[in-house]
Amino acid sequence: DxxxxxxxxxxxxxxxxxxxxxxxxxxxxxxMYWYRQDPGQGLRLIYYSQIxxxxxxxxxxxxxxxxREKKESFPLTVTSAQKNPTAFYLCASSIGRVQPQHFGDGxxxxxx
Amino acid sequence: GESVGLHLxxxxxxxxxxxxxxxxxxxxxxxxxxxxxxxxxxGPQFIIDIRSNMDKRQGQRVTVLLNKTVKHLSLQIAATQxxxxxxxxxxxxxxxxxxxxxxxGTSLLVTP
Numbered sequence: 001d002x003x004x005x006x007x008x009x010x011x012x013x014x015x016x017x018x019x020x021x022x023x024x025x026x027x028x029x030x031x032m033y034w035y036r037q038d039p040g041q042g043l044r045l046i047y048y049s050q051i052x053x054x055x056x057x058x059x060x061x062x063x064x065x066x067x068r069e070k071k072e073s074f075p076l077t078v079t080s081a082q083k084n085p086t087a088f089y090l091c092a093s094s095i096g097r098v099q100p101q102h103f104g105d106g107x108x109x110x111x112x
Numbered sequence: 113g114e115s116v117g118l119h120l121x122x123x124x125x126x127x128x129x130x131x132x133x134x135x136x137x138x139x140x141x142x143x144x145x146x147x148x149x150x151x152x153x154x155g156p157q158f159i160i161d162i163r164s165n166m167d168k169r170q171g172q173r174v175t176v177l178l179n180k181t182v183k184h185l186s187l188q189i190a191a192t193q194x195x196x197x198x199x200x201x202x203x204x205x206x207x208x209x210x211x212x213x214x215x216x217g218t219s220l221l222v223t224p
Contacts, residue, residue, distance in 0.1 A: 004155075031210055042201060042214035043156070050210060058211060090155050097209035098144045098163075103155030 023091030135202035
């Protein structure tokens with residue numbers, strides 16, 4: 001079945017460590033997105049990519065980095081500069097602009 | 113600035129009743145709106161969307177109403193079932209047309 005796969009489901013980060021969250025889609029969508037969700041809150045945009053080799057900062061990009069080398073993949077790195085990384089991270093994709101975004105089931109990141 | 117908000121943080125309805133979840137938006141330039149359902153520990157699931165050139169759109173048991181005059185969006189769920197219990201988010205497209213701005217969500221609880 002087509003969809004979005006995020007891995008791992010749970011991830012723990014040590015102080016000073018960078019961690020990378022995986023997001024893969026087989027929907028043949030051009031656009032991909034990363035959102036952060038804190039408890040009892042809506043989703044906030046970290047980064048998005050309209051097309052391969054291009055990405056744009058969202059509202060809360062500080063302390064995060066992304067790459068888009070392949071259409072199917074949009075990994076997110078949470079760097080040590082992100083001082084409050086504990087959250088639920090959601091990846092999404094869409095055919096293009098002004099189209100529904102389809103989400104994966106998220107990665108929950110915690111600090112050791 | 114842009115904001116998407118909800119009038120009620122929680123809503124409790126009896127099984128079989130109709131549910132109405134409301135949402136206010138502030139960006140009059142938004143031309144696309146979307147509703148998501150999120151169950152605990154999962155990613156948001158697309159329910160229905162509507163473009164600004166429409167006032168109403170119907171799906172299976174769901175209807176979205178858009179009132180551009182007062183910048184108000186609502187989701188109506190007919191014959192609410194226990195499986196409808198979840199958090200519901202409204203979202204509007206950002207100025208780029210790609211990313212979505214999410215509200216904080218309404219928790220819907222369906223009681224027998």
